[in-house]
Amino acid sequence: MQMRIENGLSPRQRGRLRRARETGVLEVTNGDGPEILRVFGAWCWLLRLPLVWFARNSPHSRYGAVRLDLFPTGKRLTEQGQAALRRLAPWAAAVSPHDGVWRHVPRGELPYLAGRVLRAAVNAQHAEAAMGGFREAPVLAARPGGGQVIEMGCPRSVSA
Secondary structure, eight states, X not given: XXXXXXXXXOHHHHHHHHHHHHHSOEEEOTTTTHHHHHHHHHHHHHHTOOEEEEEESSTTOSEEEEEEEOGGGTEEEOHHHHHHXXXXXXXXEEEOSSEEEEEEEEGGGHHHHHHHHHHHHHOGGGEEETTXXXXXXXXXXXXXXXXXXXXXXXXOOOOO
16 A cells, blocks of 8 residues: 555655665665655654665766664664674764764675664664653652642753
8 A cells, every 4th residue: 555655756766665665775866866765764753763775876886875864763872883883884884873874885785784784773782762761750849838849950942
């Protein structure tokens, strides 16, 4: 069954998206544009999977890049996880707690490396919750009148 979000994709893109859902890794070509990546990212978001995709540098290039994004999972990589991902291709790795990029990877190794990146990223020992755990409950102070006062920290604001 086709999702409504896939309506704008060509038959070739839908086939590539089907293969990506089977393997967990998306191959992006220059003709695909950002549409297929957006649809695959939405699918990863729903399943809380890391977004792993690869693309060649140009249509006739012998090299490409593999990319990892952990934003859909709500997790971040531990130090052990970052080290494990760097060991996959040390000459090409740029890994942070939230994402990773492997550049200048030979074209034939792109799908293989992307699969290894996905397996390492979903390993439970390599990731932790991005928020860092639960916070302590606020301290309750007794009030002379019988009520309780909840001490709150300083207010924080968010700007766009």
